[in-house]
Amino acid sequence: MKDPLRVTFLGPAASFSHQAALSSFGSESTDITLFPSISFADAFSAIQDNNADFAVIPFENSTNGSVVQTLDLLADRQGLNKNITVCGEYFLTVEHCLIVRRPSTTATSDHGSEDVFQSITKLYTHPQAWGQCERFLGRYFKGIERQDVSSTSKAAEIVSKNDDHNHHEAAIASSLAAEYHGAFVLQRHIEDRADNTTRFLILRNEASERSSGVTSLLKTTTKTTRTAKKKTLISFMIEHSAPGALADALSVFKKHSLNLTSINSRPSLVRPWQYIFFVECEHAPTPTAEDEKFTSDILKELGTICLSCRDLGTWVDGRDLVT
Amino acid sequence: MKDPLRVTFLGPAASFSHQAALSSFGSESTDITLFPSISFADAFSAIQDNNADFAVIPFENSTNGSVVQTLDLLADRQGLNKNITVCGEYFLTVEHCLIVRRPSTTATSDHGSEDVFQSITKLYTHPQAWGQCERFLGRYFKGIERQDVSSTSKAAEIVSKNDDHNHHEAAIASSLAAEYHGAFVLQRHIEDRADNTTRFLILRNEASERSSGVTSLLKTTTKTTRTAKKKTLISFMIEHSAPGALADALSVFKKHSLNLTSINSRPSLVRPWQYIFFVECEHAPTPTAEDEKFTSDILKELGTICLSCRDLGTWVDGRDLVT
Numbered sequence: 034m035k036d037p038l039r040v041t042f043l044g045p046a047a048s049f050s051h052q053a054a055l056s057s058f059g060s061e062s063t064d065i066t067l068f069p070s071i072s073f074a075d076a077f078s079a080i081q082d083n084n085a086d087f088a089v090i091p092f093e094n095s096t097n098g099s100v101v102q103t104l105d106l107l108a109d110r111q112g113l114n115k116n117i118t119v120c121g122e123y124f125l126t127v128e129h130c131l132i133v134r135r136p137s138t139t140a141t142s143d144h145g146s147e148d149v150f151q152s153i154t155k156l157y158t159h160p161q162a163w164g165q166c167e168r169f170l171g172r173y174f175k176g177i178e179r180q181d182v183s184s185t186s187k188a189a190e191i192v193s194k195n196d197d198h199n200h201h202e203a204a205i206a207s208s209l210a211a212e213y214h215g216a217f218v219l220q221r222h223i224e225d226r227a228d229n230t231t232r233f234l235i236l237r238n239e240a241s242e243r244s245s246g247v248t249s250l251l252k253t254t255t256k257t258t259r260t261a262k263k264k265t266l267i268s269f270m271i272e273h274s275a276p277g278a279l280a281d282a283l284s285v286f287k288k289h290s291l292n293l294t295s296i297n298s299r300p301s302l303v304r305p306w307q308y309i310f311f312v313e314c315e316h317a318p319t320p321t322a323e324d325e326k327f328t329s330d331i332l333k334e335l336g337t338i339c340l341s342c343r344d345l346g347t348w349v350d351g352r353d354l355v356t
Numbered sequence: 357m358k359d360p361l362r363v364t365f366l367g368p369a370a371s372f373s374h375q376a377a378l379s380s381f382g383s384e385s386t387d388i389t390l391f392p393s394i395s396f397a398d399a400f401s402a403i404q405d406n407n408a409d410f411a412v413i414p415f416e417n418s419t420n421g422s423v424v425q426t427l428d429l430l431a432d433r434q435g436l437n438k439n440i441t442v443c444g445e446y447f448l449t450v451e452h453c454l455i456v457r458r459p460s461t462t463a464t465s466d467h468g469s470e471d472v473f474q475s476i477t478k479l480y481t482h483p484q485a486w487g488q489c490e491r492f493l494g495r496y497f498k499g500i501e502r503q504d505v506s507s508t509s510k511a512a513e514i515v516s517k518n519d520d521h522n523h524h525e526a527a528i529a530s531s532l533a534a535e536y537h538g539a540f541v542l543q544r545h546i547e548d549r550a551d552n553t554t555r556f557l558i559l560r561n562e563a564s565e566r567s568s569g570v571t572s573l574l575k576t577t578t579k580t581t582r583t584a585k586k587k588t589l590i591s592f593m594i595e596h597s598a599p600g601a602l603a604d605a606l607s608v609f610k611k612h613s614l615n616l617t618s619i620n621s622r623p624s625l626v627r628p629w630q631y632i633f634f635v636e637c638e639h640a641p642t643p644t645a646e647d648e649k650f651t652s653d654i655l656k657e658l659g660t661i662c663l664s665c666r667d668l669g670t671w672v673d674g675r676d677l678v679t
Contacts, residue, residue, distance in 0.1 A: 095628035098424060098621075230628050279619070280610040287603040295631065296602070296619050298421070305418035305553050308618065 037066045038243075038250065041076055041085040044069025047186040047206075047213035049125060053233040054089040055209075057123045059252050073102040077114050080236050086244040088236040089123070093295075095230045097161065103234065104299050107268065107345055108309045119266055119346030120247040121235035126228070129166050129185075131220040132204040132211045134195050146220055147173070149201075155180060157188035158205035166205055169223040186210040232351070248349065261353035264294070265328055266313050269335055269342035273307040278338060283312070285334045289327075291316050315350065360389045361566070361573065364399050364408040367392025370509040370529075370536035372448060376556040377412040378532075380446045382575050396425040400437050403559050409567040411559040412446070416618075418553045420484065426557065427622050430591065430668055431632045442589055442669030443570040444558035449551070452489055452508075454543040455527045455534045457518050469543055470496070472524075478503060480511035481528035489528055492546040509533040555674070571672065584676035587617070588651055589636050592658055592665035596630040601661060608657045609637050612650075638673065 040058050043050035046069050054067055061067055070076035070088070079085035091100045106114060133149070155178045156170075162185055163170065182188045188204035193216040195202045203219065204210075211218045235251075237244040244250075271278040286293055291314035298308040316327075324347040335342040363381050366373035369392050377390055384390055393399035393411070402408035414423045429437060456472070478501045479493075485508055486493065505511045511527035516539040518525045526542065527533075534541045558574075560567040567573075594601040609616055614637035621631040639650075647670040658665040 095623055096625065098623050101421060228628050273617075277610060277613075277615055279616040280606055283603055283606055284610075287600060287607075290600075292600055293602040294596075294629075296621060296633075298619060300418055300421050302419065305551050306617075310619075 035064075037062075037064055038087070039066050039068070039085045040087045040089065041068050041070045041079045042089040043073060043076055043091065044071050045184055045186045047189065047210040048184060049127065049207060049231060050089050050091060050233060051186075052207060052209045053091075053123045053125045053231075056125065057089060057121070057233075057235060057251055058087070073106055077106045077117060077236070080117050080238050081114050083238055083241060086237065086241065087120075087247070087250075089233050090236065091231050092122070092234045093232045094127075095228065095232075096165070096226065099297050101299065104297055104311060107266075107311065108299050108301075109343075110302050110309075116238045116240050117236055118239040118344075119234050119348055120237045120244070121251060121348045122264070122351035123233045123235065124351050125231050125233060127165070127224060127231055128207060128222060129162060129205050129224045130208050130211060130218045131169075131223050132189050132192060132206050132216045133201065133219050134192055135215055135217040149219060150174070152201045153177065153203045154200050155202045156205065157182050157191050157202065159183070159185045159188065162205045165225060165229060166223050168225045169220075186213070189214045189216050192216055235348075260318055262315055262318060262350040263324070263347055264313060264315055264350050265291075265324075265331075265347045266311060266345040267328070267331065267335070267342060268309055268311050268345055269339040270301055270303075270307065270309050271339050273304070279310070281338050282310070282335055285331060285338070286312060286314050288334075289316075289331055291331075311345075358387075359566075360385075360387055361410070362408045363388060363390050363410045363412065364393045364402045365390065365412040366396060366399055366414060367394050368507055368509045370512065370533040371507055372450065372530060372554060373412050373414060373556060374509075375530060375532045376414075376446045376448045376554075379448065380412060380444070380556075380558060380574055381410070396429055400429045400440060400559070403440050403561050404437050406561055406564060409560065409564065410443075410570070410573075412556050413559065414554050415445070415557045416555045417450075418551065418555075419488065419549065422620050424622065427620055427634060430589075430634065431622050431624075432666075433625050433632075439561045439563050440559050441562040441667075442557050442671055443560045443567070444574060444671045445587070445674040446556045446558065447674050448554050448556060450488070450547060450554055451530060451545060452485060452528050452547045453531050453534060453541045454492075454546050455512050455515060455529050455539045456524065456542050457515055458538055458540040472542060473497070475524045476500065476526045477523050478525045479528065480505050480514050480525065482506070482508045482511065485528045488548060488552060489546050491548045492543075509536070512539050513537045515539060558671075583641055585638055585641060585673040586647070586670055587636055587638055587673050588614070588647075588654075588670045589634060589668040590651070590654065590658070590665060591632055591634050591668055592662040593624055593626075593630065593632050594662050596627070602633070604661050605633070605658055606635070608654060608661070609635060611657075612639075612654055614639050614654075634668075 042054040076088040080088050092103050093099050150173045157180045160181045185206035189206040189210035192202045192204040193214040294315050295313045297311040301307040301309050328344045365377040399411040403411050415426050416422050473496045480503045483504045508529035512529040512533035515525045515527040516537040617638050618636045620634040624630040651667045
């Protein structure tokens with residue numbers, strides 16, 4: 034019998050990363066084990082040290098922008114994550130719910146949701162979630178005490194254990210968090226923007242045989258891998274004082290007919306105001322066998338302009354996938 | 357008598373922004389009033405509404421990278437900050453101190469600092485400062501309780517009022533914060549990196565006469581304005597789906613012999629995965645009269661490629677200035 038596939042995600046259990054991992058790889062079974070990493074760095078180490086086959090970590094949110102922790106680990110300034118490569122992505126629409134302790138079987142079922150809202154005296158969630166539900170909170174929970182917690186999952190856990198019947202507490206979290214902690218979803222879709230989406234990266238160790246056929250392992254890639262667009266992520270560092278070096282580096286991508294879809298930069302930490310740039314580009318469908326030749330050509334050219342550069346992976350555009 | 361110049365900074369009082377404002381404009385006097393804004397948005401509004409002549413706000417740290425709050429307000433998605441322009445910058449080396457309550461005149465002077473370290477049972481600072489003093493904390497304060505507070509200045513204030521003689525508390529903050537709150541600097545330079553620097557932007561209202569001659573008002577620009585390099589900040593938004601549009605926009609800067617010194621992006625919030633880009637470029641010294649012609653040429657060209665673009669200001673490179 035083959036060992037089950039080990040997939041780690043940025044924890045805690047029932048986090049949005051957990052949900053992205055479930056959607057990408059499927060539920061726990063004899064073929065698959067899912068486990069949380071308590072930090073971004075732990076998720077990266079799990080891959081580098083072959084303690085996991087895949088890691089699912091947030092990369093970018095459509096409202097809040099890039100996740101700097103992920104960029105800093107991909108920058109790999111100390112060479113700790115040398116074998117880590119991006120092999121996939123998953124787009125998760127962020128849905129927030131108002132969650133309370135599961136009512137006893139007879140209670141509350143004859144009250145409307147809005148009556149229950151009025152009995153709530155305290156709210157819990159992750160700091161970022163308040164701003165994503167402002168309209169709903171402004172309408173029903175003006176002036177109600179708010180308590181920041183370390184994750185939305187933690188918020189759901191806290192209210193699931195609330196046994197003070199005089200003080201009703203509610204959490205803002207996902208339906209997965211409610212389910213996981215045995216709590217009750219009082220209202221779905223309380224988020225301001227229906228299009229608030231987080232993009233997750235799927236990481237693997239490029240030296241690992243077990244994870245090399247990622248597309249056949251993902252739940253999402255069955256139909257379109259042959260025609261789907263691909264994305265490549267490349268990092269590079271330039272001499273800060275060289276005039277035009279950044280524009281020259283970027284023109285390499287243009288020369289190869291690549292559409293730059295995003296640019297990010299993080300401090301190099303070698304010297305102030307020197308940066309590591311992350312360029313993501315989109316290209317036409319290529320057979321996997323050609324991906325390597327393609328990126329090695331680009332890296333060769335970048336090498337003549339940049340102090341250093343690294344291929345961080347090529348994968349199928351997640352927006353071209355179907356579940 | 358002329359009204360004093362009103363300079364606001366990101367508060368609270370004795371923040372690093374306060375220090376940057378003092379270094380840029382000088383101390384409170386009959387000619388100058390300094391006052392804190394309690395948020396980034398308040399500092400921007402003060403300029404837009406002409407309640408301040410200048411605002412000093414953090415833009416980028418050499419270790420932690422860009423300050424997204426500032427980028428988001430410069431993005432000005434709702435058109436609230438139409439007249440705001442960058443007119444200067446200031447580089448502040450971040451120095452952290454270990455700060456305690458001012459000792460009574462007779463006490464502690466015969467003890468070495470390290471003896472006093474051992475009596476400290478709790479530490480306060482802003483979350484970001486812990487990571488900037490890891491070496492010092494690891495050596496002297498392993499396992500000591502840490503309390504996050506909203507600013508380093510607040511941390512200094514808390515310990516300045518600590519009157520429990522059995523529990524000695526210390527703050528990590530600047531010497532300005534110690535001075536402002538009447539606290540005592542036990543040890544200077546406890547930061548890990550001597551080169552940890554924050555770059556502050558100086559903002560003004562482009563329609564204001566009072567702030568138009570910024571270079572003559574700054575303490576730093578007396579010697580080198582004629583030969584100093586200049587920087588320009590431009591923001592633009594492109595059609596996300598247009599292949600090569602980002603590379604085309606960037607090539608406009610190259611055509612005008614501008615060295616791109618940084619690129620940042622933030623979500624447009626119009627639709628997911630569309631971005632507002634911020635490009636900063638460096639150019640040879642130009643007479644101020646020519647700055648406008650120069651940027652208007654660039655904007656004209658960008659206008660043919662981008663959905664929208666905006667000149668966010670031209671100013672003298674802060675690294676070319678002397679105090």
